[in-house]
Amino acid sequence: DVKVTQSSRYLVKRTGEKVFLECVQDMDHENMFWYRQDPGLGLRLIYFSYDVKMKEKGDIPEGYSVSREKKERFSLILESASTNQTSMYLCASSPATSGMWDEQYFGPGTRLTVT
Amino acid sequence: KQEVTQIPAALSVPEGENLVLNCSFTDSAIYNLQWFRQDPGKGLTSLLLIQSSQREQTSGRLNASLDKSSGRSTLYIAASQPGDSATYLCAVTTNKLIFGTGTLLAVQP
Numbered sequence: 001d002v003k004v005t006q007s008s009r010y011l012v013k014r015t016g017e018k019v020f021l022e023c024v025q026d027m028d029h030e031n032m033f034w035y036r037q038d039p040g041l042g043l044r045l046i047y048f049s050y051d052v053k054m055k056e057k058g059d060i061p062e063g064y065s066v067s068r069e070k071k072e073r074f075s076l077i078l079e080s081a082s083t084n085q086t087s088m089y090l091c092a093s094s095p096a097t098s099g100m101w102d103e104q105y106f107g108p109g110t111r112l113t114v115t
Numbered sequence: 116k117q118e119v120t121q122i123p124a125a126l127s128v129p130e131g132e133n134l135v136l137n138c139s140f141t142d143s144a145i146y147n148l149q150w151f152r153q154d155p156g157k158g159l160t161s162l163l164l165i166q167s168s169q170r171e172q173t174s175g176r177l178n179a180s181l182d183k184s185s186g187r188s189t190l191y192i193a194a195s196q197p198g199d200s201a202t203y204l205c206a207v208t209t210n211k212l213i214f215g216t217g218t219l220l221a222v223q224p
Contacts, residue, residue, distance in 0.1 A: 104161070
């Protein structure tokens with residue numbers, strides 16, 4: 001079974017803190033994604049990566065950065081957390097053998113609260 | 116800009132009932148459409164994927180249809196069970212995956 005794990009299920013941070021959300025997948029997938037999920041807005045793509053050290057902006061990259069130093073790990077960084085970044089963050093991965101967007105496997109999510 | 120809408124936002128049905136969830140999208144230029152299930156505290160699980168050239172896909176008690184020209188898809192769940200209670204999301208693939216806001220389904224025993 002493909003497994004995508006996220007470092008924390010719940011996280012509470014203060015405004016202005018630097019926050020790291022970690023995602024690890026164990027199926028040697030080339031593609032990895034970060035989404036945020038908000039009520040009434042659905043899932044929105046923040047960043048994605050199709051290879052180590054490669055990254056592409058999604059729809060809402062402002063206030064975020066990412067790091068992919070190893071194939072299995074994709075980190076989302078909130079440089080200076082703000083209250084409007086309170087959300088559920090979902091990581092996903094997909095293999096290069098399928099369409100990048102087709103066979104995505106999702107982690108359980110991290111619910112981040114910024115106070 | 117592609118927009119994906121799901122109606123209703125929430126649905127409660129008694130166990131055993133057949134039900135239909137709706138998804139609509141504004142731009143018919145899609146590669147495929149997927150239906151996902153999301154359980155509390157868990158990530159999304161893909162249920163069905165319909166290619167743009169297909170009309171429907173079936174998996175067990177689930178049947179998804181796609182009418183690309185009218186921008187609509189339905190997910191039919193037969194003989195619903197309490198274990199079907201979850202949020203159901205549809206998503207279309209263009210140059211990325213675009214999600215609807217989901218339908219929260221509660222199946223009452």
